[in-house]
Amino acid sequence: MARQALATPRAEKVLDAFGDPTRRRVFERLRHRTRSVREISDGMDVSRPAVSQHLKVLQEAGLVVVRADGTRRLYSVEPRGLEALRRWLDGFWDEALTAFKAAAEREAVKERKP
Amino acid sequence: MTTEQPTAGAFDPNSVRKVVSVQAPPAVAWKVFTEKMGTWWPLSVYKIGKANAVDAIIEPRVGGRWYERGDDGSTCEWGSVLSWEPPSRLILSWDIGADWQYDPKLKTEIEVRFIAEGKDSTRVELEHRKLDRYGARRDEMRRIFESEGDWGRLLGMFAARAAQDADP
Numbered sequence: 001m002a003r004q005a006l007a008t009p010r011a012e013k014v015l016d017a018f019g020d021p022t023r024r025r026v027f028e029r030l031r032h033r034t035r036s037v038r039e040i041s042d043g044m045d046v047s048r049p050a051v052s053q054h055l056k057v058l059q060e061a062g063l064v065v066v067r068a069d070g071t072r073r074l075y076s077v078e079p080r081g082l083e084a085l086r087r088w089l090d091g092f093w094d095e096a097l098t099a100f101k102a103a104a105e106r107e108a109v110k111e112r113k114p
Numbered sequence: 115m116t117t118e119q120p121t122a123g124a125f126d127p128n129s130v131r132k133v134v135s136v137q138a139p140p141a142v143a144w145k146v147f148t149e150k151m152g153t154w155w156p157l158s159v160y161k162i163g164k165a166n167a168v169d170a171i172i173e174p175r176v177g178g179r180w181y182e183r184g185d186d187g188s189t190c191e192w193g194s195v196l197s198w199e200p201p202s203r204l205i206l207s208w209d210i211g212a213d214w215q216y217d218p219k220l221k222t223e224i225e226v227r228f229i230a231e232g233k234d235s236t237r238v239e240l241e242h243r244k245l246d247r248y249g250a251r252r253d254e255m256r257r258i259f260e261s262e263g264d265w266g267r268l269l270g271m272f273a274a275r276a277a278q279d280a281d282p
Binding site (some may be wrong): 087089094111 | 126127128130132134135136137138141142143145146147153154155156160207234236238240243245246247
């Protein structure tokens, strides 16, 4: 029921992709640099075919991108993939920190008074 | 807008970073952030209990709880203290989902640094990271909503909040 309320297939795919802990680890391994499937699976207790499968899901969710380098396929994070969530948090922290700044400055004025 | 995006450091899509300059010494900024959170946190909007929230409390030690207190005396957990280094560095575990519900397994992290910037001024840097862990909540929420035939609610809330922000 109410599937038409799901106006955000993209958000659903992102959450879906991150629903699996191994897939989150694969994503984590790409956070700071581009890697091949072999480089991702080295140091993980997961087979290369399994890593490839996880990468496919992450790719379909728009979270990673792939490019060919000779015979290798190199994976990296798609920075826009987490955008909806990041924007929400970005707005939240703007509001909270603006209020914090005002409170801290009021306190500083109060403490400066003899 | 008094906050800004930091420019230093590599962009990490898995985190949100904020910087704000405060006209107060680090010790005061630290005290207001930790001891007096209830005086500035937007409790009317950002709280999870059924009661009206009247305070937000961080217990001042590693392992301390971070929670809200309602006007009926009830408390609701938000997370815990991972690092406590007054007056310069605080790391909190933030276990609140995108639907504003507590989940102890969530464990996203908030690091706050208080850096002296001349006399009586502090640069406050905040990073909210490990955002992919929001996915950890997803399976369990899906089971709940699927069994009730209304899984769309969670995503609806997620989408509404994202849209609110995108369309001020």
